[in-house]
Amino acid sequence: MTTESPVDSVLAGLDQTRDWQEKFYRRLHQYPELSHREQRTAAEVAERLRSFGYDVHEHVGGTGVIGLLRHGTGPAVLLRADMDALPVQEQTGLDYASSVVVTGEDGQQVPVAHACGHDVHVACLLGAAALLAGDRDSWQGTIIALFQPAEELGDGARRMVDDDLKAIVGKVDVALAQHVLPAPSGTVGTRPGPVLSAADSMRVTVHGRGSHGSMPQASVDPVVLAAMIVVRLQTVVAREVAPADPAVVTVGSIHAGTKSNVIGDHAVLELNVRSYQESTRAAILAAITRIVQAECQASGSPREPEFSLFDRFPPTSNDTATTTRVRAAFDAFFGDRSTDLPLQTASEDFSDIPTALSIPYTYWGIGGIDPDTYHRAEAAGRVAQDIPVNHAPDFAPVIQPTLDTGTQALVVAALAYLGRPHP
Numbered sequence: 231m232t233t234e235s236p237v238d239s240v241l242a243g244l245d246q247t248r249d250w251q252e253k254f255y256r257r258l259h260q261y262p263e264l265s266h267r268e269q270r271t272a273a274e275v276a277e278r279l280r281s282f283g284y285d286v287h288e289h290v291g292g293t294g295v296i297g298l299l300r301h302g303t304g305p306a307v308l309l310r311a312d313m314d315a316l317p318v319q320e321q322t323g324l325d326y327a328s329s330v331v332v333t334g335e336d337g338q339q340v341p342v343a344h345a346c347g348h349d350v351h352v353a354c355l356l357g358a359a360a361l362l363a364g365d366r367d368s369w370q371g372t373i374i375a376l377f378q379p380a381e382e383l384g385d386g387a388r389r390m391v392d393d394d395l396k397a398i399v400g401k402v403d404v405a406l407a408q409h410v411l412p413a414p415s416g417t418v419g420t421r422p423g424p425v426l427s428a429a430d431s432m433r434v435t436v437h438g439r440g441s442h443g444s445m446p447q448a449s450v451d452p453v454v455l456a457a458m459i460v461v462r463l464q465t466v467v468a469r470e471v472a473p474a475d476p477a478v479v480t481v482g483s484i485h486a487g488t489k490s491n492v493i494g495d496h497a498v499l500e501l502n503v504r505s506y507q508e509s510t511r512a513a514i515l516a517a518i519t520r521i522v523q524a525e526c527q528a529s530g531s532p533r534e535p536e537f538s539l540f541d542r543f544p545p546t547s548n549d550t551a552t553t554t555r556v557r558a559a560f561d562a563f564f565g566d567r568s569t570d571l572p573l574q575t576a577s578e579d580f581s582d583i584p585t586a587l588s589i590p591y592t593y594w595g596i597g598g599i600d601p602d603t604y605h606r607a608e609a610a611g612r613v614a615q616d617i618p619v620n621h622a623p624d625f626a627p628v629i630q631p632t633l634d635t636g637t638q639a640l641v642v643a644a645l646a647y648l649g650r651p652h653p
Contacts, residue, residue, distance in 0.1 A: 232275070234647075236368040236369055236645050236649060237511075237559075237641065237642055239365055239367075239368045239485075240361050240362060240365045240368050240369070240641050241361060241638060241641055242365075243360075243361050243364050243365060243638065244357075244361065244634065244638070247357050247360050247361055247548065247637070248357075248633070251353055251356065251357045251637070252353075252355065252629055252630075252633060253417065253557055254274075254278075254325040254353055255350070255353040255629060255633060256265030256629075257326075258271060258274075258349040258352060259265075259328065259344050259349045260326045260327070260328055260330075260565050261328070261330060262315030262316075262330055262342045262344045262349070263313075263314065263342065264315060264316075264317065264326050264332065264334075264340075265314040265379060265380035265381075265382050265383045265386065266292050266293060266314075266379055266380050266383070266386075267293070267332075268313045268314055268379050268380075269293055270295075271312065271313050271352065271403075272288065272289075272293045272294070272295050272377065272379070273288075275295045275313070275352065275356065275377050276288050276295050276297075276391070278356050278359075278360075279295070279297035279356075279359060279375060281553075282297075282299075282359055282360050282363040282364075283299060283356070283363050284297030284298060284299045284359065284363065284373075284375065285297070285298040285299070285300075286298075286560070287381060287398050290332055290390050290393050290394075290395065290471065291378075291379060291386060291387075291388075291390035291391075291392065291393045291395075292380070292386075292389055292393075293379040294376070294377060294378055294379050294386070294389070294390045294393075294618050295376075295377040296374065296375070296376050296377070296395075296398055296399065297359060297373075297374070297375040297376075298372065298373070298374055298375075298398075298399070299359070299362070299363055299370075299372065299373045299375075300371075300372045301366045301369065301370050301371065302370035302371065303370060303371070304370040304371025304372070304413065304492065304648060304649075305371045305372070305403040305404065305647045305648060306371060306372035306373075306399070306400065306401055306402045306403050307371065307372070307374065307402075307403065307404055307405075307406065307644045307647050307648060308374040308376055308399065308402050308404070308405040308406065308561070308583070308584075308587075308589075309355055309358065309359075309371055309373065309375050309376065309406050309640055309643075309644060310355075310376045310378055310405065310406070310407040310580055310583065311348070311351035311352050311354065311355035311375075311376070311377050311407075312348045312351055312352075312378045312379075312381035312383055312580075313343045313348055313351075313352055313377055313378065313379055313381075313448075314348060314373045314379055314380050314382050314383075314386070315328075315342050315343055315345070315346075315348065315382075316342070316343060316344070316345045316346055316382060316418055317334065317340040317341065317342060317350075318341060318342070318345040318621065318623050319341040319569050320341070320343035320401070320623055320626075321342065321623040321624045322623075322624050322625075322626040324626055327343075327529075328341075328342060328343045330343075331651055332384040333545045343359075343623070345618065345620070345621050345622060345623060345625050346382070346620045346625070347409065347410035347598060347620060347625070347627055348381065348448060348588070348622055350410045350598065350627050350632060350633065350636060351408065351409070351636070352377060352473070352598075353412065353633055353636075353642060354408070354633060354636030354637045354639075355375055355377065355640060356375075356629050357465065357633065357636075357637035357640075358375075358637050358640035358641050358644070359373065359375045361383075361641055362641060362644065363449065367584075367620075368645070369644075369645055369648035369649060370648060370649075371647070371648045372400075373644065373648070374399050374402060376390075376399075376583070377458045378390060378580075378583075381578065381579055381580070383541065384429070384541055384542060384543045384579045385579070386575070386579060387579040387580060387581075387582035387583050388579065388582050389404055390581060390583065391582060391586040395583070395586065395587075396586065396587060397627060398442065399587070401438055402587050403587050403589060403647065404552055404582075404584075404589055404590055404591065404592075404647055405488075405583060405584035405587070405589055405590075405591040406556070406591065406592060406593075406640070406643045406644065407580045407591070407593045407594075408593065408594050408595065408596055408636060408639055409578070409593070409594075409595055409596070410595070410597070410598040410620075410627050410632060410636065410641065411477060411574075411595040411596065411597060411598065411620065412597075412598065412599055412604075412617050412618065412620065412625070413596075413597035413598070413599060414597040414600075414601040414604045414605065415443065415593065415596075415597045415598055415599055415600060415601055415604075415627065415630075415631050415632045415635065416566075416567055416597060416601060416602055416631040416635050417567045417568075417569050417596070417597040417630075417635070418549055418560050418564055418567060418568050418569065418594060418595070418597075418635060418639050419527060419568075419569045419570060419594060419595040420548075420553055420556060420557045420560060420569075420570070420571055420592065420594045420595075421548060421553070421569070421570060421571040421572070421573070421594075422549075422550040422553040422592075423547055423548060423550065424435060424506040424507075424545060424546070424547045424548075424573065425546050425548050425571060425573065425593055426545065426546035426574050426576055426577055426578050426593070427476070427478075427504040427505055427506050427545060427546075427575050427576070427577050428503075428504070428505050428506070428508075428511050428542075428543060428544055428545040428577065429502065429503070429504055429540070429541070429542065429543040429577035430502070430503045430511065430515060430539055430542050430543075431500065431501065431502050431503075431517070431539070431540050431541040432500070432501045432502075432503070432518065432537060432538065432539050433498065433499070433500050433501075433537070433538040433540065434459075434498070434499045434500075434501065434518075434522055434535060434536070434537055434538075434623035435494065435496055435497070435498050435535060435536040436456060436459070436496065436497050436499070436526055436531060436535045437450075437452065437453050437496050437526075437531050437532055437533035437534075437535070438450035438451055438452035438454055438455060438493070438494065438495055438496060438497070438529070438531060438532070439485040440493055440494055440495035441493045442491065442492070442493070442612055443490065443492060443493055443507030444491065446493060449493040450529055450530050450531055450532060451493050451529075452486050452487075452493075452494055452495065452497035453487060453493070453494070453495050453497060454529070455497065455525060455526065455529045455531065456484055456486060456497040456499055457523065458525050458528075458529070459499065459522055459525050460481050460484070460499070461600070462521050462525060463479055463481060463501070463518065463521060463600070464479075465478055466514055466517045466518065466521070467481050468535075470513065470514075470517055471510060471513070471514065472571075472634060475505075475506070475507060475510050476504075476505075476506055476573065476575070477504060477505045477506075477510055477512060477514060478502075478503065478504040478505075478575060479499070479502075479503055479518070480501065480502045480503075481501050482500055482501070482502055483498075483499065483500035484498070484499050484500075485496060485497065485498045486498070499539065500549075501518065502607075503515065503518070504575050504577065505545070505552070506545055506547075506573075507545075508545070511545075513614055514582050515539075519537060521621075522535050525533060543577035543578060543579050544581050544582055544585070546577075546578050546580060546581045546593050547581070547650055548591065548592045548593055549590035549591060549592060551590065552590040552591060552592045553592040555646050555647075556592050556594070556642075556643045556646055558646075558651075559642050559643060559646040560594075560642060560643070562593075563638065563642045564635075564638075564639075564642075567635075571594060571595045574595075576620070578593070579604065580593060587593075592643075594639065594643075596632065596635050596636045596639060597626065597632070597635070598627025598632045599617055599618075599627070599628065600618065600628045603616075603617075604617060616644075
């Protein structure tokens with residue numbers, strides 16, 4: 231009678247998985263694809279899943295891939311990875327760095343790189359899918375390996391949901407996901423409750439009256455109007471949001487005018503809002519609208535301002551019971567490498583999937599930075615200066631132990647639900 235745990239039994243195959251997994255990761259990193267263009271990545275993922283014995287559904291939500299593996303009765307666990315890359319010029323110096331350049335939606339040439347670590351996510355989930363398929367005697371239930379497109383645009387999850395996701399996966403009990411972060415490789419961080427912020431981008435157009443720069447009295451200057459709006463918006467978080475309720479309002483872009491001696495007739499501001507509570511989110515968006523309208527009135531704007539919301543991401547708030555269960559499994563397997571995940575101001579669309587399926591979920595972080603490098607920067611008080619973060623051109627997780635850790639975390643979390651079959 232064996233006393234080996236299901237986790238140890240499944241992960242015993244990691245030595246055989248590691249070689250192809252690392253090669254797959256390098257190739258994926260070298261040949262990234264932008265959001266909704268993940269055709270080659272999706273095809274390779276589907277091919278791998280079929281070779282492991284999964285029932286594969288392709289082109290879900292465009293380029294999404296879902297693999298289903300059923301073994302006996304038991305819970306259905308959804309494991310998710312995102313696949314898309316970013317329009318970033320890679321500056322890592324790696325021998326497998328991306329040199330891919332594609333034509334963007336505007337017809338301009340843009341570089342492409344996996345500067346957020348989605349290549350890590352794909353490789354880890356494929357590795358976990360292979361290990362779980364290779365040792366079916368250690369668990370029972372259903373594994374749903376979901377590979378999502380276009381996380382960076384915030385609409386990939388919704389497109390999969392809208393493309394009959396519920397009919398494809400059937401009844402699901404829990405959803406699990408992870409993200410590689412600028413933390414020491416080999417660590418896994420969890421957090422119950424709010425973990426990632428909601429994000430809302432807003433485009434605001436304010437109208438003035440054009441004039442010659444030498445005759446400002448004949449104008450309603452949209453540059454001055456925009457400047458007053460920017461200054462006043464700084465009071466939203468400082469004076470309208472409780473100090474214990476984290477939120478951010480950023481004006482990232484202002485466009486107005488064409489020449490130094492011409493006062494234009496409009497200005498366009500682009501804003502980004504981060505929040506963790508739906509009530510706070512609604513209050514901030516309402517405050518922005520109120521302030522813009524009031525400043526336009528104060529300036530004598532000849533037309534009402536125009537507002538357009540885009541690139542919207544839901545908040546990610548981990549279910550407490552699910553997170554507690556997964557954290558206990560992580561503590562047992564990783565020991566002191568299982569840590570607390572700080573609140574993150576980044577945003578994600580993963581939660582759209584479990585929300586649509588009406589199931590609990592938890593989302594954790596894995597470290598991707600060489601531990602010695604990270605701890606030297608930490609000791610010198612230079613983490614912010616010396617450690618590349620997601621979306622930076624020099625962000626590139628170390629292959630190991632990052633891939634091993636991410637693969638192990640997915641297996642450990644899944645087996646916290648699937649367990650060993652009853653005799």
